[in-house]
Amino acid sequence: MxxxxxxxxxxxxxxxxxxxxxxxxxxxxxxxxxxxxxxxxxxxxxxxxxxxxxxxxxxxxxxxxxxxxxxxxxxxxxxxxxxxxxxxxxxxxxxxxxxxxxxxxxxxLPRNAFPLHEPAENSVLIAGGIGITPLLCMARHLAARQRPLHLYYSARSRQDAVFLQDLTPLGNALTCLFDDECGGPPDLLPLLAAHPPATHFYCCGPGPMLDAFGLACRRLGITRAHVERFSASSRLPGSLPPRGYDVVLAHSRTRLHYDGQGSLLDFLLRSGVAIPNGCHQGVCGSCATRVVSGEVDHRDGILSEHERQHSSLMLPCVSGCRGTQLELDI
Ligand code: FES
CATH class of the missing domain: 2.40.30.10 (Translation factors)
Known part of the structure; x- marks a missing residue:
């Protein structure tokens, strides 16, 4: 993200x-x-x-x-x-x-890297294309609890909006934004600005939409913003330059030398370390691993700046080490 x-x-x-x-x-x-x-x-x-x-x-x-x-x-x-x-x-x-x-x-087992802030006074969900899927779940949940929400569903055309039939129960809480009817992708700035300050905003869709959402949130000073990416962003920091370092597996006190070729995740899997994995793009959270010591070079799309600074998680499918040694809690 x-x-x-x-x-x-x-x-x-x-x-x-x-x-x-x-x-x-x-x-x-x-x-x-x-x-x-x-x-x-x-x-x-x-x-x-x-x-x-x-x-x-x-x-x-x-x-x-x-x-x-x-x-x-x-x-x-x-x-x-x-x-x-x-x-x-x-x-x-x-x-x-x-x-x-x-x-x-x-x-x-289900995991949640895109949780809903349930006590929010108002929730605004912005979906583009297949990004509707987690937001549909949220909308159904909020509607079942009679919580205030509004869902914006964006697609290239009405024909492409293949989840429209699932959204009918939302009634006036749904706004459809079709590129071919609106003259292009939605302008998110006025759309976000129309909601009260206490609103929590959620966005899931193609990379350009998420980048536009991020930009609009920064311009409006919105901090209650949550995004989920289905693929790597054009604005993510890019892949790591190949460089080697030692990896210590804390549970077994095993020291391995990673030569910097391929991802750290692939290296660990090849070394017989069982780590859940999914997207291999730093966007699904499956491979999240706790770091005991060492400075992480974060290249993922889902950890927030706060988490990078204050939690010990890293995504070894895309991230690595800035120093000479990384000790992992595995
Ligand atoms: S495998 Fe998806 S974030 Fe690492």
């Missing part, structure tokens, strides 16, 4: 997988499917909070993260909206072309 960032990110280590099967698969468009996962055993699925996501374990040891669309009040299933990525690493292509109703899927 880009600044301004959520100040409440909680990237929790993944604990277990749940056996599920695909109860329903809907094709909403040539590029978007919605799947509903239900338990494959007698055990209910783990509950979740609004804004959470789960990882799916796919063939070839691929793991992909997807936001939960259904309200936490209806956690008997997990509903996920999946965009066919144009330049993905094959996960969405597999799900779009191979997955069928009745198929088994392993889903992680």
């Amino acid at each position: 880009n600044a301004p960032l959520s100040d409440t990110t909680t990237a929790l280590p993944q604990a277990a997988w749940q056996s599920t099967f695909v109860n329903r698969l809907q094709r909403r468009s040539s590029r978007v499917i919605v799947i509903e996962l239900v338990p494959a055993t007698a055990l209910p699925l783990a509950g979740f909070t609004a804004g959470a996501h789960v990882d799916l374990a796919l063939p070839d040891a691929r793991v992909r993260s997807y936001s939960l669309m259904n309200a936490p009040e209806h956690a008997r299933c997990y509903q996920l909206g999946i965009l066919l990525a144009a330049e993905g690493r094959g996960g969405s292509h597999y799900l779009h072309t191979q997955l069928r109703e009745g198929d088994s899927l392993q889903a992680s």
Whole structure:
């Protein structure tokens, strides 16, 4: 995530997988499917909070993260909206072309890197494209609790707004912004300025929209702003230059030398260290790891400046070490 960032990110280590099967698969468009996962055993699925996501374990040891669309009040299933990525690493292509109703899927316990500030006086949700999925979950949750909210749903055209049917219950709390009807992407500055100062703003969508959101928030002095990225930002600091350093695994007191080739996450996985992982782009939070000592060179898109300074988390899929040694709490 880009600044301004959520100040409440909680990237929790993944604990277990749940056996599920695909109860329903809907094709909403040539590029978007919605799947509903239900338990494959007698055990209910783990509950979740609004804004959470789960990882799916796919063939070839691929793991992909997807936001939960259904309200936490209806956690008997997990509903996920999946965009066919144009330049993905094959996960969405597999799900779009191979997955069928009745198929088994392993889903992680839900994690939440985009939590809702529930006591807020007002919540404004701004979604672009597939970024609607976590915001749909939030909107459903807030509506179920009769909390004040407004959802802005932006898409290139009405035809591209394939989640419109899910939003009908919001009534006047929904504003649709279609590029082809509005003459381009929405101008977020007046849109944000129209809401009272105590509002919490949430934005999820394509990188340019999140960058525009960040800029508008900075101009308006908005601090209660939360974003979730589905892919790396054009304004993220970029990849690390290759440089080596020692990595100490605190639990086993093992010292490894990382030569700077590939990501630190890949190096740890190759070294036999089990670390949950998903996007490999620093945006899903799956690989969040606690640092015991050493100066981290943060390159992720989800930790806030506050977290970088005051928490001990790092995302080893994109981040590294500024010094000669990094000690990890694993
Ligand atoms: S694997 Fe997604 S943040 Fe590291």
